[in-house]
Amino acid sequence: MLYYKTQKEADIKLIVQKYGGTSVGSLERIRAVAERVAETKKGGNDVVVIVSAMSGETDKLVSLANHLSSSPDGREMDLLLSSGERISAALTAIAVNELGLKSMSFTGRQVGIITNAAHTEAKIERITGEAVRKALRKGITPIIAGFQGVTEASEVTTLGRGGSDLTAVAVAAALGADRCEIYTDVDGVYTTDPNIVPEARKLDRISYEEMLELASLGAKVLQTRSVEFAKKYGVPVVVRSSFNNNPGTLVVKEDREMEQVAVSGVAYDKNQVKITVIGVPDKPGVAARLFNVIAVSNIVVDMIVQNISSDGKATDISFTVPKSDSKRTIKITEDIASRLGAKDVKLRNDIAKVSIVGVGMRTHSGVAAKMFETLAKHNINIMMISTSEIKVSCIIDAKYTELAVRVLHAAFGLAETKKEKAKKGKALPGK
Amino acid sequence: MLYYKTQKEADIKLIVQKYGGTSVGSLERIRAVAERVAETKKGGNDVVVIVSAMSGETDKLVSLANHLSSSPDGREMDLLLSSGERISAALTAIAVNELGLKSMSFTGRQVGIITNAAHTEAKIERITGEAVRKALRKGITPIIAGFQGVTEASEVTTLGRGGSDLTAVAVAAALGADRCEIYTDVDGVYTTDPNIVPEARKLDRISYEEMLELASLGAKVLQTRSVEFAKKYGVPVVVRSSFNNNPGTLVVKEDREMEQVAVSGVAYDKNQVKITVIGVPDKPGVAARLFNVIAVSNIVVDMIVQNISSDGKATDISFTVPKSDSKRTIKITEDIASRLGAKDVKLRNDIAKVSIVGVGMRTHSGVAAKMFETLAKHNINIMMISTSEIKVSCIIDAKYTELAVRVLHAAFGLAETKKEKAKKGKALPGK
Numbered sequence: 001m002l003y004y005k006t007q008k009e010a011d012i013k014l015i016v017q018k019y020g021g022t023s024v025g026s027l028e029r030i031r032a033v034a035e036r037v038a039e040t041k042k043g044g045n046d047v048v049v050i051v052s053a054m055s056g057e058t059d060k061l062v063s064l065a066n067h068l069s070s071s072p073d074g075r076e077m078d079l080l081l082s083s084g085e086r087i088s089a090a091l092t093a094i095a096v097n098e099l100g101l102k103s104m105s106f107t108g109r110q111v112g113i114i115t116n117a118a119h120t121e122a123k124i125e126r127i128t129g130e131a132v133r134k135a136l137r138k139g140i141t142p143i144i145a146g147f148q149g150v151t152e153a154s155e156v157t158t159l160g161r162g163g164s165d166l167t168a169v170a171v172a173a174a175l176g177a178d179r180c181e182i183y184t185d186v187d188g189v190y191t192t193d194p195n196i197v198p199e200a201r202k203l204d205r206i207s208y209e210e211m212l213e214l215a216s217l218g219a220k221v222l223q224t225r226s227v228e229f230a231k232k233y234g235v236p237v238v239v240r241s242s243f244n245n246n247p248g249t250l251v252v253k254e255d256r257e258m259e260q261v262a263v264s265g266v267a268y269d270k271n272q273v274k275i276t277v278i279g280v281p282d283k284p285g286v287a288a289r290l291f292n293v294i295a296v297s298n299i300v301v302d303m304i305v306q307n308i309s310s311d312g313k314a315t316d317i318s319f320t321v322p323k324s325d326s327k328r329t330i331k332i333t334e335d336i337a338s339r340l341g342a343k344d345v346k347l348r349n350d351i352a353k354v355s356i357v358g359v360g361m362r363t364h365s366g367v368a369a370k371m372f373e374t375l376a377k378h379n380i381n382i383m384m385i386s387t388s389e390i391k392v393s394c395i396i397d398a399k400y401t402e403l404a405v406r407v408l409h410a411a412f413g414l415a416e417t418k419k420e421k422a423k424k425g426k427a428l429p430g431k
Numbered sequence: 432m433l434y435y436k437t438q439k440e441a442d443i444k445l446i447v448q449k450y451g452g453t454s455v456g457s458l459e460r461i462r463a464v465a466e467r468v469a470e471t472k473k474g475g476n477d478v479v480v481i482v483s484a485m486s487g488e489t490d491k492l493v494s495l496a497n498h499l500s501s502s503p504d505g506r507e508m509d510l511l512l513s514s515g516e517r518i519s520a521a522l523t524a525i526a527v528n529e530l531g532l533k534s535m536s537f538t539g540r541q542v543g544i545i546t547n548a549a550h551t552e553a554k555i556e557r558i559t560g561e562a563v564r565k566a567l568r569k570g571i572t573p574i575i576a577g578f579q580g581v582t583e584a585s586e587v588t589t590l591g592r593g594g595s596d597l598t599a600v601a602v603a604a605a606l607g608a609d610r611c612e613i614y615t616d617v618d619g620v621y622t623t624d625p626n627i628v629p630e631a632r633k634l635d636r637i638s639y640e641e642m643l644e645l646a647s648l649g650a651k652v653l654q655t656r657s658v659e660f661a662k663k664y665g666v667p668v669v670v671r672s673s674f675n676n677n678p679g680t681l682v683v684k685e686d687r688e689m690e691q692v693a694v695s696g697v698a699y700d701k702n703q704v705k706i707t708v709i710g711v712p713d714k715p716g717v718a719a720r721l722f723n724v725i726a727v728s729n730i731v732v733d734m735i736v737q738n739i740s741s742d743g744k745a746t747d748i749s750f751t752v753p754k755s756d757s758k759r760t761i762k763i764t765e766d767i768a769s770r771l772g773a774k775d776v777k778l779r780n781d782i783a784k785v786s787i788v789g790v791g792m793r794t795h796s797g798v799a800a801k802m803f804e805t806l807a808k809h810n811i812n813i814m815m816i817s818t819s820e821i822k823v824s825c826i827i828d829a830k831y832t833e834l835a836v837r838v839l840h841a842a843f844g845l846a847e848t849k850k851e852k853a854k855k856g857k858a859l860p861g862k
Contacts, residue, residue, distance in 0.1 A: 076522075076525045079538070086511070087492065089510065094496055097507070104507075
């Protein structure tokens with residue numbers, strides 16, 4: 001496994017390191033980043049650094065804009081928000097220079113990160129990277145402002161929340177980097193939220209597919225799009241903490257060893273609501289009309305369940321949407337429901353989605369059954385079920401979230417054993 | 432006089448408005464700026480806005496960098512510091528949009544402000560302005576981030592302290608604007624510092640030349656280089672307050688009316704020190720050697736006085752430099768003085784420069800004599816004298832600064848008369 005080899009064995013040449021908001025959140029933290037960059041460089045590697053805005057800065061700028069306008073223009077928001085990363089990039093370059101290394105900061109534009117024109121949620125189209133390559137050839141360590149790019153027409157764009165992860169993975173892919181390290185304030189990817197299950201185990205490795213499911217299911221470690229990108233271009237990603245020297249979690253292509261384990265993690269998401277349309281005429285095309293209208297409004301529907309109608313005349317359709325879209329969706333749904341001749345529309349706020357994820361599910365049978373059985377044993381009612389090849393999700397009453405996570409985590413044997421704990425304590429002391 | 436005509440009479444089409452740090456210092460102030468822009472636009476004018484960073488922001492960023500390094504790289508400082516103006520430009524554009532106008536923010540790069548590569552003190556080489564012209568043609572009000580440009584190689588540069596004034600004047604020149612309004616937290620240019628002389632009179636008009644002298648003599652209203660630029664390209668500049676509707680001071684080409692007044696203002700500068708080299712051999716080339724060495728170190732020498740040597744063998748040379756360069760200059764001077772065979776080098780910190788300025792001096796005789804006489808009458812000793820066509824400066828003991836300013840202001844009849852005061856009170860009520 002690449003990550004556990006010594007650097008010489010693995011012949012590592014180019015490492016992309018991305019530091020999140022808390023990792024550059026103060027002058028002290030920026031100095032710590034500079035020292036880690038210098039150490040990596042001293043280890044014989046070339047380093048390219050991507051930084052987020054200092055923690056709290058982006059929220060501050062968003063709040064200023066929202067005080068001036070309830071719907072500030074996307075183009076203006078992008079110029080505004082991209083400033084935070086420029087500031088931390090310049091400060092980090094200054095700190096790295098101070099350690100005697102040669103360093104230069106780069107904006108998204110200077111790196112040549114070309115995006116489409118979808119302001120505040122732009123998609124990367126290509127990365128020229130010429131200036132960064134030139135800097136590397138001269139022995140200069142580039143510090144790149146994350147989260148931003150420019151359109152072909154040279155307008156500044158941003159990549160959406162968590163966009164610096166995407167910058168890092170995309171730059172790593174463009175430069176053919178040997179790995180992309182994502183530095184954050186947690187030690188890596190855990191089998192579940194350690195705040196709920198103290199015995200949650202840090203995963204040494206996880207597949208892109210599992211990481212994708214976990215990210216979209218509510219685990220906040222890596223932005224979904226950056227995982228998709230890493231998977232597409234085969235970029236090995238390491239998620240680790242900038243506050244210690246623990247090795248973190250390696251996100252890579254699925255391998256055989258991973259299949260040995262049926263379930264890798266338990267995720268939960270409390271940010272959804274369930275909407276039920278009651279008494280919908282059981283005719284072809286009815287569901288299509290409803291979800292078409294919702295899709296046109298750019299609302300992402302997650303789970304959908306349509307009951308089998310008992311009398312062949314009317315049925316109920318339930319679906320979930322993000323909490324933030326709840327009001328809009330209800331309005332749209334009530335409108336279309338009355339036109340479809342449905343009886344009623346009901347909203348439930350107090351729900352949660354609990355999911356188990358694992359590539360091993362493909363080869364292990366009975367995983368879903370075990371999940372349902374475990375929840376039933378604790379009297380947790382399942383309202384909706386959704387499955388994919390490597391995931392089973394259940395919608396339950398929100399008040400049972402923590403209980404469900406704990407019992408599932410235990411049922412699938414994910415907890416750290418005492419032996420593992422002792423071993424880890426010795427081998428990887430915190431800094 | 433252009434400024435006092437109604438807009439229709441003057442047929443004003445394009446107005447450049449620059450708002451300083453205090454004028455965009457809070458959300459409330461940014462809203463006030465947006466309203467003024469909207470009013471100007473409603474008056475049938477096209478408006479181009481230049482903004483500084485919100486007050487305190489640039490200092491905050493400089494302090495962060497200085498905590499990381501005692502000599503941060505200029506290139507990194509420029510990326511860092513240019514962010515402040517981008518933020519206020521985006522926020523101002525959002526505020527203007529909110530009033531129903533169409534507005535767009537522009538960075539120095541997007542405006543096409545091309546500078547040389549002298550980071551942190553870059554000089555504007557040319558302004559393409561294409562994107563701004565295009566926006567104006569579409570009825571969009573451009574909000575430009577001041578203080579910044581890019582090199583031909585697309586590196587971000589800044590124009591030095593007060594650089595947003597220069598951006599405003601240069602953009603006004605490039606676009607052929609009808610006038611350039613500089614909004615600040617004072618009502619305009621005064622005959623002297625109102626904190627010292629409460630009767631100081633606001634000038635309705637002042638010539639570029641006088642403004643230049645006043646700016647370089649310590650009046651902080653307009654950055655020197657921006658006045659030079661305005662003079663070179665004949666841009667009419669108005670200095671006025673963003674906190675009220677008072678008409679401000681018009682800075683224009685000298686005209687006959689101005690010559691009626693001998694002296695327009697009294698300025699002072701406490702930020703200089705006097706260095707005296709005692710017992711310098713009175714040989715040709717000695718002064719040249721001394722000041723060459725100082726010039727090479729990028730220290731700007733202001734006044735120089737060489738005493739006539741009484742015995743033809745040795746003489747004293749006195750000169751003044753900015754207080755911030757005092758230590759460096761002493762070191763250089765002591766070094767060269769010993770090599771020149773001089774006896775001693777002395778430093779005086781407690782000095783001030785008091786100056787009178789006025790284009791009328793060219794036609795009024797006896798102005799300098801009256802200045803010396805006035806100072807003598809109050810027992811203020813003059814240590815050094817320097818004159819130009821429209822200025823007389825005297826170095827005096829710093830403790831007499833306020834007294835000197837007051838008595839000169841009175842001697843040249845610059846105070847506001849009671850009649851004027853009453854008239855102003857009626858005609859131009861504060862907002």
